[in-house]
Amino acid sequence: MNLLRNDALEGAQARRRAQIPDATVARLPLYLRALSELADRGVTTCSSEHVATAAGVSSANIRKDLSHLGSYGTRGVGYDVQQLRDRIAETIGQTHNWDVILVGAGHLGSALAAYQGFGNRGIHVAAVVDEDPALVGTKLGSITVDSVENLATLIKDNGILIGIIATPPDAAQSVADRLVEAGVTSILNFAPTLIQVPAGVDVRQVDVAVELQILAYHEQRKAASVKGGGVT
Amino acid sequence: MNLLRNDALEGAQARRRAQIPDATVARLPLYLRALSELADRGVTTCSSEHVATAAGVSSANIRKDLSHLGSYGTRGVGYDVQQLRDRIAETIGQTHNWDVILVGAGHLGSALAAYQGFGNRGIHVAAVVDEDPALVGTKLGSITVDSVENLATLIKDNGILIGIIATPPDAAQSVADRLVEAGVTSILNFAPTLIQVPAGVDVRQVDVAVELQILAYHEQRKAASVKGGGVT
């Protein structure tokens, strides 16, 4: 990296384009949240140890992660809360709000539409659509449910790039197809279904049942180790 | 492992107690879902390649994962769908339903209470509690919302070990404390809050905003690489 740096401007671009490890990217929003809380409490300076306890990771991990964004701390002092917050916000693209479209206005859909706290984290639910004619036209908080017929129009008119699937499992794939065709390139899928998308489209899967099943596995192990007189 | 095997019974116990890698545990529920679908379609035998495409992972990964549960496939043939399904179900403790308590009957809480598909995956929402007197007594699907006062009683009477937190962020920690004190040792937390729990208690965090922020980061990179004439 050092060898390629020809001037300061290119250095900045290279840093922006530089690959930040996935694991780090997944933690940056946590740091951002922690730093915002610190800022709200009037803290102006913090050490990696501070952020570590606030975000629930090790301080070494924090420092390593932050090193990927460049050097913004001062040795012997720590980080400027505001500056670091801004730097992370810029890195993960939170300088503006991202419009997202929500497909499915059932129980989960309405919970998501009503979710407080998207706003101050760079996410804005710009449209909600559903297949059910009975739901079209109803209000979900401040937003009116639209027909799924208008999905492509809504996406294109608003320049939406991120979609949320909150439909029953059997509808998920066809919804994904329609989202992608209309220009969405990132999907958050709540349906317990593996969806196929073309290369270049990112999918993240949230499956509540899976999370609980993982916990159940560990519970079972705890029970077994007690019963069987297991480890310690 | 081979060297320590004194008899068949101890072999089985050792296998059950053996540490299965976390990454594998997280995928087993996916395999279970995929196998159940195959079984429903009348498929009786499948190769690792079959499961791989159904679950969205590589076949080598499947085989490695399954090797942690022991040898249940037949070379040149594949796996018996029913047998493998049973084996995985047994491993992750899905031989019976796990009762869970849900704290918070707001938008998200009602979505979770109404969630179809817990039932056939070993999860049963046995109790829902809320702080708001206006919600206590109301029905969420088939279950009646109870007062948070009865939290400990409900947990103890039903022998509940798993709790779900679906409250506003500022209530999450105190709810977690009460859950743990009442005997819960696994928590699924939907509140965007880091909760502190004593050792021995498992916590899994689901943060919708974080998921979207991660997607937003990648979107930003896509946009930057187009604008800047980035990597091909």
Next chain:
DNA sequence: ACGATTTTGTGAACAGGTTCACCAACTCTT
């Protein structure tokens, strides 16, 4: 019966992420 074919199970190589240990750079005290 035997070679061709299929598919599992697994050691070995590889990749990615975390933790450790320590140097460098800053502040504070005297």
Next chain:
DNA sequence: AAGAGTTGGTGAACCTGTTCACAAAATCGT
């Protein structure tokens, strides 16, 4: 101004997880 104390940045070691490559074991066809 100099030493003591603090804290960020970072290479190295370590650990976990994934992919590769292939032998072992089964079936199938002839």
